[in-house]
Amino acid sequence: MSEHSPIVLVVDDEIQIRRFLRTGFELNGFAVHEAGTGAEAIRSATLRPVDLVIVDLGLPDMDGSEVVEHIRSWSSVPIIVLSVRSTEAQKVHLLELGADDYVVKPFGMAELLARVRVALRRQMRAMSGEPIVKVGPLIIDLAARAVLLNDKRLTLTPKEYRLLQVLAQHAGNVVTHQHLLKEVWGSIHMHDTHYLRIFVRKLRQKIEPRPDSPRILVTELGVGYRLAQTDNEGENGAWDTAAAPAKTDS
Amino acid sequence: MPNAMKFDLIRKELPGVFLTLGLVGVLTAVLFALVWGIGLSHGSAVYLIPVVIAATRWGIVSAVVAAICGVLASAFFFYPPLYSFRITDPQEVLNLMLFIFVAVVVSQLATRLKRELEMARQREIDLRDLYAFSRRLAVAFDVSDIHAAIEDHLTTVMQRKVVLFASAREATKSSGRRAGIAVPEHVLAEVAEVASGRRDAAGGVTVTSQGGEAWLIRAVSPKSPEFGVIAVNLGRGLKEGSDELRIRVDAVLADATATLERLGVAHAISEARMRSQTDQLREALIGSVSHELRTPLASILGAATVLSAAPALAGEKKLQALVHDVRDEAERLNNDIQNLLDATRISSDGVKPHIEWAEPADIINSAIERCQHRLGDRRVVLNLPGELPLIRVDPVLVQQALVQIFDNAAKYSPSGSQISVAARARDGRMTLSISDQGTGLTATEQPKIWDRFARGERHAATTSGSGLGLWIANAFIAANGGKMNADSDGPGLGTTVAIELPVMQAAVPQLESDADE
Numbered sequence: 001m002s003e004h005s006p007i008v009l010v011v012d013d014e015i016q017i018r019r020f021l022r023t024g025f026e027l028n029g030f031a032v033h034e035a036g037t038g039a040e041a042i043r044s045a046t047l048r049p050v051d052l053v054i055v056d057l058g059l060p061d062m063d064g065s066e067v068v069e070h071i072r073s074w075s076s077v078p079i080i081v082l083s084v085r086s087t088e089a090q091k092v093h094l095l096e097l098g099a100d101d102y103v104v105k106p107f108g109m110a111e112l113l114a115r116v117r118v119a120l121r122r123q124m125r126a127m128s129g130e131p132i133v134k135v136g137p138l139i140i141d142l143a144a145r146a147v148l149l150n151d152k153r154l155t156l157t158p159k160e161y162r163l164l165q166v167l168a169q170h171a172g173n174v175v176t177h178q179h180l181l182k183e184v185w186g187s188i189h190m191h192d193t194h195y196l197r198i199f200v201r202k203l204r205q206k207i208e209p210r211p212d213s214p215r216i217l218v219t220e221l222g223v224g225y226r227l228a229q230t231d232n233e234g235e236n237g238a239w240d241t242a243a244a245p246a247k248t249d250s
Numbered sequence: 251m252p253n254a255m256k257f258d259l260i261r262k263e264l265p266g267v268f269l270t271l272g273l274v275g276v277l278t279a280v281l282f283a284l285v286w287g288i289g290l291s292h293g294s295a296v297y298l299i300p301v302v303i304a305a306t307r308w309g310i311v312s313a314v315v316a317a318i319c320g321v322l323a324s325a326f327f328f329y330p331p332l333y334s335f336r337i338t339d340p341q342e343v344l345n346l347m348l349f350i351f352v353a354v355v356v357s358q359l360a361t362r363l364k365r366e367l368e369m370a371r372q373r374e375i376d377l378r379d380l381y382a383f384s385r386r387l388a389v390a391f392d393v394s395d396i397h398a399a400i401e402d403h404l405t406t407v408m409q410r411k412v413v414l415f416a417s418a419r420e421a422t423k424s425s426g427r428r429a430g431i432a433v434p435e436h437v438l439a440e441v442a443e444v445a446s447g448r449r450d451a452a453g454g455v456t457v458t459s460q461g462g463e464a465w466l467i468r469a470v471s472p473k474s475p476e477f478g479v480i481a482v483n484l485g486r487g488l489k490e491g492s493d494e495l496r497i498r499v500d501a502v503l504a505d506a507t508a509t510l511e512r513l514g515v516a517h518a519i520s521e522a523r524m525r526s527q528t529d530q531l532r533e534a535l536i537g538s539v540s541h542e543l544r545t546p547l548a549s550i551l552g553a554a555t556v557l558s559a560a561p562a563l564a565g566e567k568k569l570q571a572l573v574h575d576v577r578d579e580a581e582r583l584n585n586d587i588q589n590l591l592d593a594t595r596i597s598s599d600g601v602k603p604h605i606e607w608a609e610p611a612d613i614i615n616s617a618i619e620r621c622q623h624r625l626g627d628r629r630v631v632l633n634l635p636g637e638l639p640l641i642r643v644d645p646v647l648v649q650q651a652l653v654q655i656f657d658n659a660a661k662y663s664p665s666g667s668q669i670s671v672a673a674r675a676r677d678g679r680m681t682l683s684i685s686d687q688g689t690g691l692t693a694t695e696q697p698k699i700w701d702r703f704a705r706g707e708r709h710a711a712t713t714s715g716s717g718l719g720l721w722i723a724n725a726f727i728a729a730n731g732g733k734m735n736a737d738s739d740g741p742g743l744g745t746t747v748a749i750e751l752p753v754m755q756a757a758v759p760q761l762e763s764d765a766d767e
Contacts, residue, residue, distance in 0.1 A: 014548075014549065016546070084544065107551070197640050212615075212632060
């Protein structure tokens, strides 16, 4: 993936979880730091540079969301939250606090790795100022404000483009309904989810090969949308991808 | 205070006294006419008539008034010298004294008769109330029904505000307002004392609030604390009346307690309490056990996925298969635990949907994606019309219901078969139907599938499951204002499960054009 091994800080009070995460990450060419408490996590993140933080929500000394808030106050390092199947409102809250993504426990290693790679790639793109986002057959050129599907230029209305642009800026990560509504329609329409539904429908007609089973602009029920950027192979999500032969791309 | 009470008393007697005076007046006029017309001389005995009437109708005061008026009228009109209250004949004086004596005795007897009649009538009312009370108790469904019945009964019978507290906790928790009646703070404190058994209140405790209102507090039954503690508002400053009232309270409570005991209500109450405590305990246990089980499950599942992708196992087909088994079974266990958690959620505090505008296709796709693994090689065919309306639902709940239906369809249909999903909107409702080519339903199975822990008997031995799935799905759909229906042409002919949801298309506002930015 890059010259040096990316460093992941794993914050979880369960030693078994930390152990399998460490093994899983190391097998895939990551270096791992561990922390068992929120305080330890914050100290560790300040002392040594890390490329990505994985935080469990139930920590003995503080809530995981506090760790997210704390780290986000001085760092833009990608943060992925591990939660039990919780209410969607809590996920939205975490994303608003600055988490980049969340994975629901129990999860498969492949699912987490996919999210981690997406988050790292986004971080890299943000730092290098790379203006081009590729999602399958779709190419979004943020600098030229151009959208190409199978190398054919698409005509989008200004609001459709704005919607796609916001999603592309966070390509691979979930963007909450509220964030999208605010960015595209302004904060007075923060709760008019139906605007979003109708425009997503229109946008999918234009960018999805099969609009009724979308693969590019995917829905996170009750939370938001995500531009489904996956790590190289064309699959995303469920842990059945874990059944696929291991890909070592380190 | 005493002045006011005297005034009250006088006002109560006044109508009777006036009527008595009228009666005596009329009688005197009639007698007067008779004396002049027929030449009748001694009419005093006739004045016993108003005395008896007054005594039976209006009580002793009116009777005495009648007697005195009778004596005066006789003396004035009929005894010589006429038109003067003086009486000269000693025989007449004796007659009058006799009259007074008879009048007093008769009025005493008549008044007692009247009081006994009244008591008999009151007794009859009490018995009728008691009967109504026991009838209501007989149909009481739970403890709170029984308590409400006791409270209402006491209020009716005593004609006073009565508040019943089932326990000391209820008194301390209560905000001072119960059944529309404001109960003062320190009365509540006293109730809590009595209910917790710290104070012996067999005979009752009287507390006077700042407003001067007296409250009588006592246990409904000294023997059975299950019946709770009552607080009776005795009203303002009823010092001498309160003893009488207390006796009445005792009598009413004795009757009520006898009824309660006869019906075995104490036993019923404590049994119901125990049952609800057991329920709570079970819910709490399921909740915490499920949580405790999921934590290690997360490690097992995670570790299995790491192992399955480990380079060391890359060529080991058999070991790979084992690891996959671990992963699949852990996933299954996780689903079962999730079902238990959902069931606990449904039965303990209900499902609270977060309603928003949702895209039906998104919900269906996301459910299919979550079931991908369990569906295996069964083909899912989508048949969605192009312009489906948006729906106002909690998309996550509907998705979870769909997951249960897909799960069921996969469980009871052969691998390689087809599962088709269709949607249509009509008349303000949207129907999603999921049809499989599986084992179908027999006529006897059809109505039972929505029951909690329902399992098809034909397949109980060959398929695993808790029987919670469709029950959960049904509860989730119901929480969204929808309903579910299952249909089958018969065993082996597949099942179609339909979900009907409200659409409310009229509520979708017209969007302004997006051409301008």
